[in-house]
Amino acid sequence: MEDDGRGGGSASGENVEMEKKNSPEGETKVKRKMKTPSQLEVLEKTYAMETYPSEALRPELSVKLGLTDR
Numbered sequence: 001m002e003d004d005g006r007g008g009g010s011a012s013g014e015n016v017e018m019e020k021k022n023s024p025e026g027e028t029k030v031k032r033k034m035k036t037p038s039q040l041e042v043l044e045k046t047y048a049m050e051t052y053p054s055e056a057l058r059p060e061l062s063v064k065l066g067l068t069d070r
Contacts, residue, residue: 039067042061
């Protein structure tokens with residue numbers, strides 16, 4: 001990582017800065033919801049078998065877990 005001369009450089013400060021850059025002014029950012037332990041378990045098992053779930057599998061998972069497919 002390069003020093004930009006501003007000092008600090010903590011990971012949390014960088015994340016806040018990136019969020020500001022990525023969200024245009026006046027547009028509210030939708031926060032991600034926490035996954036339940038059971039949802040995480042299913043997702044981890046699925047991704048262990050298939051790193052990139054197919055277009056057909058993603059909607060199935062979203063219905064099964066009560067999440068969006070993105």
